[in-house]
Amino acid sequence: MTLPEPMPVVVLISGTGTNLQALIDAIAAGEVRARIAAVISNRPGAGGLERARRAGIPTHVLDHTGYPDRAAFDAALAAAIDSHQPGLVVLAGFMRILTPGFVEHYAGRMINIHPSLLPDFRGLNTHERALRAGVKEHGASVHFVNNELDGGPVIMQARVPVRSDDTPQTLAARVQQREHRLYPRVVGLLADGHLKLQGGEVWFDGTPLDAPLDLDAQASAED
Template identity: 75%
Template sequence: MGHDLLPVVVLISGAGTNLQALIDAAQAGTIPIRIAAVISNRPGAPGLARAERAGIPVHTLDHTAYPDRESFDEALQACIETYDPGLVVLAGFMRILTPGFVEHFAGRMLNIHPSLLPDFRGLRTHERALQAGIREHGASVHFVNNELDGGPVIMQARVPVLADDTPERLTARVQAREYELYPKVVGMFGEGRLKLEDDQVRLDGRPIRAPLDLDTIPDSPREK
């Protein structure tokens, strides 16, 4: 079975909690992927220790050691390519990527964002959601393009916003759903069910009209 597993490279900058969810799902055999390497742009990112504990090769490319964004992205691309991945997963990777890098991995690079996109792109999403007074919040997984948090959305997980929510409480509730959402999408990509064609997300060969919902996701045709 090992040769059927999709090789994945995960990029992180921090704690690596979404990385841990992917490691757990891969080790449990619930998603058909093999995490080939984990790369951080920040030395000492806690997520690197998670990868090392799981026996996954790790690399640190300190972005401050490069004169500009282009040279960092070239080095990052070269490092990723040594693993010949079928998918690149951004898991709390806090870098804006150059167009050349994004183009190189087009259709095989995913990101998770803590909001129901297109709402609340960028940072501090939970605080902004509370300030806006919305009743529903969540997380989105999308293909990466050159628009910040703007690539085609694949799937979302929703949480209610409660009257007594603080940013911390809301963050915790959204993160719990992220740890279900990201492995689900990565697994579907690994199964060959998800594709990006002409900037359109396709599931089982058919274009999706709106982001999928984690709670109502259709089963794989071969599971029926």
């Protein structure tokens, strides 16, 4: 039986691109059947661009400061993405609020990773806020993107215990390690057709999820 071609993916970044690197490495290791068709940054100096170039991935820079408004930038960004005909758009530290029309254009085909157990701690400074709140567990979530900031249907989460001596920096480091396993896992499941967004709900292997998948439980089930 001939396997289908790997799903083309476009990754959007604004910074160092550590989650991009995790996805590059997982694809190279044969853990994810996808192909990164392009990496696009809104910041010319983003470190993730060099990661992409080292991996032989085409890059584009669309500096948002060069556009008169958000709509004009999003139109140019959509044109750049669509030139690669991706099956999936992956936001990996892309620090831009996207317009409703842009989000609708990629409905069910665009995902984001957020450093908290959503719906807790949407927005910025999640680790500081988690420590102030005194939670015993923190982590990261991958979700489909909709027009609500960090509010789209959650696909999968990775959890870490909060230690009594944690600082925002130590907690962030442990969460980021988990992100680097979590994001490739979700991309792989989407690329293989196990996951989809239907009726505003996440479906996994033909069944709507009552709660987000758990990274560790999913990994154990597949072993």
